[in-house]
Amino acid sequence: MSFEFKILEKEKISLVVPLVHKLNEGRITKNVLSKRFSEMIIQNYECAVIYDNDKLIGVSGLWFCTRHYSGKSVEPDHVYIDEAYRGQGLGRQFFDWIYNYSKQKGYEAIELNTYVSNYQSHKFYFNEDFKILGYHFLKKL
DSSP: EEEEEEEGGGGGGGGHHHHHHHHHHTTTTHHHHHHHHHTTTTTSSSEEEEEETEEEEEEEEEEEEETTTTTEEEEEEEEOOGGGGSSSSHHHHHHHHHHHHHTTTTEEEOOOOOTTTTTHHHHHHTTTTTOOOOOOOOOOO
């Protein structure tokens, strides 16, 4: 199989909503996700995707910033690969692509958050040599 990894064109951002909806197990409506993505795409955000021919099968948002403790960093967000494509090394290929893309843009670190209950992702990130740096806290206003 030959997969295409690329940055999604901003005007096509709505294409990722169904995949991110699955990632969030329907807790956030597609309408809310669409509104949020239309705001995100005009910030320091890009959306990396995976295509299998014309079928969108994977997504990862990429937030770009400079942090005092890590320098220029990119944060993969809402990483999701269609269930039918898991277990084939595609996640590793996707992250290799993200690492190379980030380096080419001059970034020196990658950090991310993952849901506490997403045990499969924990194993994946440990295997990719990510270290736990701290806790992520959230307070809704």
